[in-house]
Amino acid sequence: MDIDSKGRVWVFHRAGREWSEPFPADPIPQATVWVFDAVTGRRLESWGAGLFIMPHGITIDRDDNVWLTDVGRHQVFKFSPDGRPLLTLGEAGVPGNDERHFNLPTDVVVADDGSYFVSDGYGNARVLKFAADGRLLQTWGVSGTGPGEFDLPHGIAIDPAGRVLVADRSNARIQVFDQAGRFLAQWQSEELGLPYAVDPAPGGRVFVADGGDQPDTPPDRSGVVITDVEGHVLSRFGRFGNQDGQFRLAHDLAVAHDGAVYVVDAWGQRVQKFIPQ
Numbered sequence: 001m002d003i004d005s006k007g008r009v010w011v012f013h014r015a016g017r018e019w020s021e022p023f024p025a026d027p028i029p030q031a032t033v034w035v036f037d038a039v040t041g042r043r044l045e046s047w048g049a050g051l052f053i054m055p056h057g058i059t060i061d062r063d064d065n066v067w068l069t070d071v072g073r074h075q076v077f078k079f080s081p082d083g084r085p086l087l088t089l090g091e092a093g094v095p096g097n098d099e100r101h102f103n104l105p106t107d108v109v110v111a112d113d114g115s116y117f118v119s120d121g122y123g124n125a126r127v128l129k130f131a132a133d134g135r136l137l138q139t140w141g142v143s144g145t146g147p148g149e150f151d152l153p154h155g156i157a158i159d160p161a162g163r164v165l166v167a168d169r170s171n172a173r174i175q176v177f178d179q180a181g182r183f184l185a186q187w188q189s190e191e192l193g194l195p196y197a198v199d200p201a202p203g204g205r206v207f208v209a210d211g212g213d214q215p216d217t218p219p220d221r222s223g224v225v226i227t228d229v230e231g232h233v234l235s236r237f238g239r240f241g242n243q244d245g246q247f248r249l250a251h252d253l254a255v256a257h258d259g260a261v262y263v264v265d266a267w268g269q270r271v272q273k274f275i276p277q
Contacts (some may be wrong), residue, residue, distance in 0.1 A: 001264050001271065003256050004081070008038040008044060010066065011264060011271055012055045023050065023053050023072035025093070033058070033083070036258065038273070043201040047083040052053075052097055057107030057119075057155070067116070069102040075117055089118075097124050099136045104242065107156045107197075109164075111179065117156055117164060125150040127166060127181065138182035148183040148212060149233055155252065156195035159206065159229065167195040167208070174198055174231060187231025193221065201255040202231050209250040211265065212240060222247040224263060224274075 001011045015030040031046035032055050041077050048055075053072025059206045060066060094131040095103040103123025110116045113187035116134030126141035126251065127150075143152045155167035163184065173188035193210030200206050205214040205226055212222035222240035224247075238247050251266035259276040 001252050001262060002058055002254050003038070004060045004064045005156055005263070006064075007038045007256060007258075009038050009254070009262055009271065010034070010058055010060055011036070012058060013039070013046070014055065017054065018053065023052075027051055027053050033068070034270075038138075038260070039275075042209065043191045051071065051203040057105075059108050059110060061110040061116075062112065067108045067110060069108055069118070069120055071106070072106065074102045074123075076102065076105055077106055081210075088131075089134070090277040095123055097126075097195075097275070099128075099139070102128075105225075106154050109156045109158050110160055111162070112266075116160075117179075118168060119153040119156040121150070121153040121169075125153065127153060127156065127164070127177075129179070129181065134187055140177075147186065148177075148181075150175075150177075155195070155209075156199050157200060158275065161229070165198045165206070167198045169194060169196055169211070174206075183211075187227065189233060191232075191233040192225055192227070192235065193223070195225075199253055199255045201261075202257065204261060206231075207255055209253045209262055210236075211249050211251060212247075214249070220248075221252045222255065224250060224261065237274070238263075245272070245274075247272075 014032045023201040027050050032048040034046045052070045056071045057069040064081045068077045075090035091103045102120045106121035107119045118128045129138040151170035153166050155170035156164045165174045173186050176185040178205045195208045196211040199207040208225040212220040220240045225236050226234045247265045248267035252264040254262050261274040
């Protein structure tokens with residue numbers, strides 16, 4: 001999910017489609033991109049019917065263009081704010097590990113200069129950097145547990161200092177890189193949990209969605225962790241459950257300019273909004 005310059009909240013609606021591989025070949029017939037008013041929660045518009053098989057990551061750039069990943073299609077898309085296609089990366093339905101293919105790409109983030117980074121995470125274990133015109137500039141990462149290696153890079157963000165933050169989910173850590181892919185640091189602790197998503201916020205804080213461990217029998221652990229810019233945990237809110245302020249699976253989050261935090265609860269099938277105190 002993400003928030004545009006007008007403060008509108010963008011999320012995916014998969015219309016009940018379950019995650020099961022191999023994915024179906026037919027796209028979801030209903031509109032999959034939903035836009036909400038951040039104050040009232042009223043749905044303002046929706047589009048994307050018949051376009052996506054299993055949409056996953058959504059990012060809004062500084063021009064309010066909409067960037068999407070579709071793990072079912074193995075593709076990355078860029079749309080105008082009103083849903084006009086502007087760019088398509090990857091070959092539809094064909095996974096790969098070269099410069100022209102992805103394997104279940106998870107997320108995308110756009111830098112201020114227009115370059116963009118894709119976390120190619122479920123099938124591959126890498127990050128790809130593209131120029132604003134679509135040229136591949138760099139790739140880094142292989143499967144593993146060492147610095148610069150990944151085990152399901154699930155979310156990606158850029159902080160105000162220009163560092164690339166990657167939620168290395170199955171390695172239970174955030175990895176920090178410069179924009180040339182040089183490893184800078186990793187954040188890992190029991191308090192941080194299992195990072196699914198990461199988003200920097202005003203005031204030198206970073207918000208992390210801890211998705212929990214998904215045991216066969218609950219209860220689980222899920223919540224939102226707040227760190228400083230060096231990854232030190234400052235606080236945490238939320239716990240496992242279906243009540244207000246609880247999460248069954250905190251899967252994605254976004255922080256608005258006013259400090260409000262929006263969290264996608266994938267298994268709870270809802271978005272919750274939290275206001276700073």
